[in-house]
Amino acid sequence: MLPWKRLLRPLTALLLTAVVAVVPAATAHAAAPSSGWNDYSCKPSATHPRPVVLVHGTFANSTDNWLAFAPYLVDRGYCVFSLDYGQLPGVPLFNALGPIDKSAEQLQVFVDKVLAATGAAKADLVGHSQGGLMPRYYFKFLGGAAKVNTFVGIAPDNHGTTLDGLTNLLPYFPGAEDLLSAATPALADQIVGSAFLTKLNAGGDTVPGVHYTVIATKYDEVVTPYRSQFLTGSDVHNVLLQDLCPVDLSEHAAIGLLDRIAFHEAANALDPAHATPTNCASVFS
Numbered sequence: 001m002l003p004w005k006r007l008l009r010p011l012t013a014l015l016l017t018a019v020v021a022v023v024p025a026a027t028a029h030a031a032a033p034s035s036g037w038n039d040y041s042c043k044p045s046a047t048h049p050r051p052v053v054l055v056h057g058t059f060a061n062s063t064d065n066w067l068a069f070a071p072y073l074v075d076r077g078y079c080v081f082s083l084d085y086g087q088l089p090g091v092p093l094f095n096a097l098g099p100i101d102k103s104a105e106q107l108q109v110f111v112d113k114v115l116a117a118t119g120a121a122k123a124d125l126v127g128h129s130q131g132g133l134m135p136r137y138y139f140k141f142l143g144g145a146a147k148v149n150t151f152v153g154i155a156p157d158n159h160g161t162t163l164d165g166l167t168n169l170l171p172y173f174p175g176a177e178d179l180l181s182a183a184t185p186a187l188a189d190q191i192v193g194s195a196f197l198t199k200l201n202a203g204g205d206t207v208p209g210v211h212y213t214v215i216a217t218k219y220d221e222v223v224t225p226y227r228s229q230f231l232t233g234s235d236v237h238n239v240l241l242q243d244l245c246p247v248d249l250s251e252h253a254a255i256g257l258l259d260r261i262a263f264h265e266a267a268n269a270l271d272p273a274h275a276t277p278t279n280c281a282s283v284f285s
Contacts, residue, residue: 132156
């Protein structure tokens with residue numbers, strides 16, 4: 001075996017492990033049905049007139065990613081739905097690995113299904129990690145901007161990630177990028193400078209009609225540098241978690257999976273008319 005091939009395998013494994021490590025590994029939870037959400041008989045109230053669609057991150061699924069946040073919203077009177085997308089053949093439970101543009105098509109179908117079931121004219125979306133990136137393709141190229149009012153991205157890789165510089169090593173291993181693209185297209189799509197990101201961000205980060213909020217943590221070890229998560233546009237609210245609570249140490253996984261300070265700020269974005277200050281005490285809200 002050629003020397004570069006011997007090095008290629010651990011490098012690819014390292015890239016995969018870096019992402020897998022930030023996703024809950026309890027596959028037993030993934031098999032359990034959601035509780036209180038994905039109820040297609042739910043009708044939005046006058047207080048919360050739009051259903052909320054939750055979009056999971058890479059290597060996650062529609063249940064594990066939202067075990068804390070979905071009930072948080074349900075308890076506040078929202079109709080909440082979550083989808084699985086980006087599945088690869090023969091890979092159960094771990095989703096969001098397929099080409100991101102194709103995943104956006106799955107989101108398009110799901111949002112239409114939710115709107116038809118609830119009777120709402122528009123939905124709101126909240127996404128974690130890749131789930132905070134992929135819907136932007138739906139808005140920009142698949143007509144989603146006409147069907148979505150508010151979009152909250154929690155730790156999104158809007159301009160790609162360097163994985164703390166690891167992706168800069170790929171050009172030194174011939175065939176590494178091709179292998180990554182073939183095996184897990186979504187990972188290749190999320191690397192800084194990918195063809196997908198170049199197309200998505202050409203002409204501006206946002207499109208008219210959608211209210212954007214980005215919630216990031218400076219301790220993010222997956223989407224690096226963390227400020228690359230922020231969007232530029234006329235209707236964008238970029239939030240750094242530590243500006244709300246300086247002692248919050250949440251990293252990439254925790255901010256989306258269990259951080260009630262981030263949840264509170266996301267809820268403010270969904271219902272700005274009834275927003276309350278987000279601070280360290282929001283963990284008790």
